[in-house]
Amino acid sequence: MSMFQDIPVDVGIAYEGERIRRPQMYLEFGGPKVKYKFELARVRKPEEVEDGKVKIVGPDIKDLPEGSSVPLGILVEVAGSQLEEDLEGIIERRIHEFTNYINGFMHLNQRYDIWCRLSKEAFKKGLNSFTYIGKVMIRLYKADLPIIEKIQVTFITDPKEVERMYHEALKIYEARDARARGLRDEDVEEFYGCTLCQSFAPTHVCVITPQRYANCGAISWFDGRAASKVDPKGPIFRIPKGECLDPFKGEYSGVNKVVQEKSLGAIKRVWLYTAFGYPHTSCGCFEAIAFYIPEVDGFGIVHRDFKGPAINGLPFSTMADATGGGRQVDGFHGISIEYMRSPKFLQVDGGWRRVVWVPKAVYERVKDFIPEDVRDKIATDEDVKTIEELIEFLKAKGHPVVERWKEKEAEKAEAKPVEAEAVAAAPEAVPQITGMTGVSISGIPMAAGGLRIILKGAKIRIDKVVIKRTGSGGK
Numbered sequence: 086m087s088m089f090q091d092i093p094v095d096v097g098i099a100y101e102g103e104r105i106r107r108p109q110m111y112l113e114f115g116g117p118k119v120k121y122k123f124e125l126a127r128v129r130k131p132e133e134v135e136d137g138k139v140k141i142v143g144p145d146i147k148d149l150p151e152g153s154s155v156p157l158g159i160l161v162e163v164a165g166s167q168l169e170e171d172l173e174g175i176i177e178r179r180i181h182e183f184t185n186y187i188n189g190f191m192h193l194n195q196r197y198d199i200w201c202r203l204s205k206e207a208f209k210k211g212l213n214s215f216t217y218i219g220k221v222m223i224r225l226y227k228a229d230l231p232i233i234e235k236i237q238v239t240f241i242t243d244p245k246e247v248e249r250m251y252h253e254a255l256k257i258y259e260a261r262d263a264r265a266r267g268l269r270d271e272d273v274e275e276f277y278g279c280t281l282c283q284s285f286a287p288t289h290v291c292v293i294t295p296q297r298y299a300n301c302g303a304i305s306w307f308d309g310r311a312a313s314k315v316d317p318k319g320p321i322f323r324i325p326k327g328e329c330l331d332p333f334k335g336e337y338s339g340v341n342k343v344v345q346e347k348s349l350g351a352i353k354r355v356w357l358y359t360a361f362g363y364p365h366t367s368c369g370c371f372e373a374i375a376f377y378i379p380e381v382d383g384f385g386i387v388h389r390d391f392k393g394p395a396i397n398g399l400p401f402s403t404m405a406d407a408t409g410g411g412r413q414v415d416g417f418h419g420i421s422i423e424y425m426r427s428p429k430f431l432q433v434d435g436g437w438r439r440v441v442w443v444p445k446a447v448y449e450r451v452k453d454f455i456p457e458d459v460r461d462k463i464a465t466d467e468d469v470k471t472i473e474e475l476i477e478f479l480k481a482k483g484h485p486v487v488e489r490w491k492e493k494e495a496e497k498a499e500a501k502p503v504e505a506e507a508v509a510a511a512p513e514a515v516p517q518i519t520g521m522t523g524v525s526i527s528g529i530p531m532a533a534g535g536l537r538i539i540l541k542g543a544k545i546r547i548d549k550v551v552i553k554r555t556g557s558g559g560k
């Protein structure tokens with residue numbers, strides 16, 4: 086793009102999905118090795134913004150050692166007669182898109198969890214200062230969002246200052262999120278969609294409703310509304326709800342239509358409040374994953390920053406590969422933290438009454454929103470380390486899933502004592518589980534073609550998990 090002639094590397098949409106692996110990396114900002122990092126957009130008064138200015142607080146790229154992992158805060162301040170605070174969330178989310186246009190610069194995640202990398206090649210070409218990155222951002226913001234009349238960008242690498250501002254930023258995110266709480270999906274005329282993540286997951290469309298917060302946790306229904314108003318042709322758009330086809334599952338004709346169009350036909354139906362059947366797709370930047378645990382017929386939740394394997398033996402990164410990419414995967418569901426606070430959170434699957442394991446860090450953030458009768462029955466990583474311990478914990482606490490086991494046992498006792506039996510067609514949908522590393526599956530009915538196979542006391546160890554829905558019923 087000619088508007089970037091003074092930038093030492095190419096800038097353009099073609100680079101948006103570019104990944105920079107560790108061997109190609111010159112250095113990184115934020116990410117799992119760095120505790121304090123954030124990005125934030127604020128709407129200011131015109132006199133508070135020096136248009137076009139890029140400020141750097143702390144060492145610049147060229148002054149940082151190669152190979153290091155550095156704290157980073159990115160502050161975008163904007164002014165304009167039509168700009169309202171409502172737009173801050175959306176302006177902030179575009180940092181992801183615009184910085185990714187830079188060849189040799191990668192930006193992942195959002196808000197308090199950003200992870201950026203600069204490639205060795207880009208550094209060699211001269212991309213050695215935040216000034217360039219800021220300039221690119223400023224020009225793209227102005228070109229794409231003409232309501233921004235003035236803009237300045239600050240990069241903060243001074244660790245103390247990043248830490249101080251991080252705590253302030255958390256308060257601002259919380260205030261934004263709290264705004265949409267209490268508003269119900271039934272109460273609004275339209276939802277909003279977002280395709281910003283299609284560069285990484287081409288068939289992914291986020292459907293943002295008051296009670297199903299965007300997967301990245303960075304865009305609320307209010308943000309969607311504000312964005313679609315000021316930039317109707319942009320990546321965030323209106324979704325007229327159309328007819329409500331199923332209020333419990335959360336299926337709307339308008340959502341199906343728009344998702345079909347925007348995913349170029351790949352996704353045909355969406356059930357908003359379940360991890361089975363036609364679940365909402367997952368891109369790559371979900372804050373957490375809700376994962377089905379067959380041994381206990383319940384859900385675990387793992388967030389991006391969780392270190393080590395989750396209760397099923399798999400680390401976040403492995404499960405993220407199974408979850409993401411814009412597909413509808415039964416039992417692996419990308420979600421935001423805020424969605425866990427929603428009364429509609431996985432309501433078809435049993436909501437919190439089906440959740441059996443959550444990292445303590447997530448538990449603390451959402452515990453006030455967990456129904457009281459199950460709040461102390463959910464295990465955390467501090468309570469149990471293995472599936473066996475989890476089973477004992479759930480039994481001891483009388484977690485609601487234990488009742489489900491009893492029902493299943495009763496069903497099994499009634500079933501014919503044969504190892505395999507033919508059934509006419511795929512029965513009421515059962516997740517088709519073909520294995521999981523380090524996990525044994527026993528007594529779980531598995532549907533395959535016209536056969537229903539009941540494994541009794543079998544232990545299976547396989548490297549990869551593939552779960553497909555075979556019927557059309559709800560779970």
Ligand code: SF4
Pocket residue numbers: 178279280281282283289290291299300301302303304368370371
């Ligand atoms: S996760 Fe969804 S809402 Fe968030 S940027 Fe990606 S597509 Fe948009």
